[in-house]
Amino acid sequence: MLKLDGRRLYLCTADRSDLAGFLAACLRGGVDLVQLRDKALDAKPLLERARLARDVCRDHGVPFILNDRPDLALEVEADGVHVGQADAPAALARRILGPDAIVGLSTHAPAEMDEASGMQGVDYVSAGPVSETPTKPGRAGVGLDYVRYAAAHAAHPFYVTGGVTPETVPAMAAAGASRFVVVRYLTEAADPEAAARRLRDAIDGA
Numbered sequence: 001m002l003k004l005d006g007r008r009l010y011l012c013t014a015d016r017s018d019l020a021g022f023l024a025a026c027l028r029g030g031v032d033l034v035q036l037r038d039k040a041l042d043a044k045p046l047l048e049r050a051r052l053a054r055d056v057c058r059d060h061g062v063p064f065i066l067n068d069r070p071d072l073a074l075e076v077e078a079d080g081v082h083v084g085q086a087d088a089p090a091a092l093a094r095r096i097l098g099p100d101a102i103v104g105l106s107t108h109a110p111a112e113m114d115e116a117s118g119m120q121g122v123d124y125v126s127a128g129p130v131s132e133t134p135t136k137p138g139r140a141g142v143g144l145d146y147v148r149y150a151a152a153h154a155a156h157p158f159y160v161t162g163g164v165t166p167e168t169v170p171a172m173a174a175a176g177a178s179r180f181v182v183v184r185y186l187t188e189a190a191d192p193e194a195a196a197r198r199l200r201d202a203i204d205g206a
Helices: 019-029 043-059 070-075 090-097 110-117 143-153 169-174 192-205
Strands: 009-013 033-036 064-067 080-083 102-107 124-127 158-160 180-182
Touching: 009 019, 009 192, 019 033, 019 043, 019 192, 033 043, 043 064, 043 070, 064 070, 070 080, 070 090, 080 090, 090 102, 102 110, 110 124, 110 143, 124 143, 143 158, 143 169, 158 180, 169 192, 180 192
Parallel strands: 009 033, 009 180, 033 064, 064 080, 080 102, 102 124, 124 158
Antiparallel strands: none
16 A cells, blocks of 8 residues: 655545546646545445546555444545545554555544544544635534644644635744645646646745
8 A cells, every 4th residue: 555655745635537638637747645535425426536536646656535324434545535634534444454554543633633643553644624625514614723723733644724825824834834735726726737847846845
């Protein structure tokens, strides 16, 4: 399995009609970790789309993560799974996927970060969303103070989420972030490869 060393630009995307081409463009632009997160697809079509995404990622030597479903991640031979606070426990995901898989966990508050720090089998956590985002309806932004908390207290590598753009990266980096999850800046881009390159340059420069 491909691990996380040096991987700092993490794309999270729902399924889309041009999924293969979109992912390839983002990977050429500098994305080095990919998660497929689609809450609308039933298991069978999700498996089909996850296999397609996995193949594109493998062609580029980039880990592929499936959201929420360790059972389906096992079936498609994904490199790992990402679970939220209300999803399958990270410990269960580890048992299902084995010792070499990547297991990620969402956190949104200091208490969740502290709990994650004591968990065995978690490879990384996400911290956010820094600003309110349509991908997490009803969840208020946590602001840069939570990024500072994560930088000071996280026992695992952490990826900051929510509102990541070339313009916001410097302030996030100043707060202690070095790894970033991007959604809308790439999923809504007219030229995903160019957008990914701009974002990668901002991350590398920060």
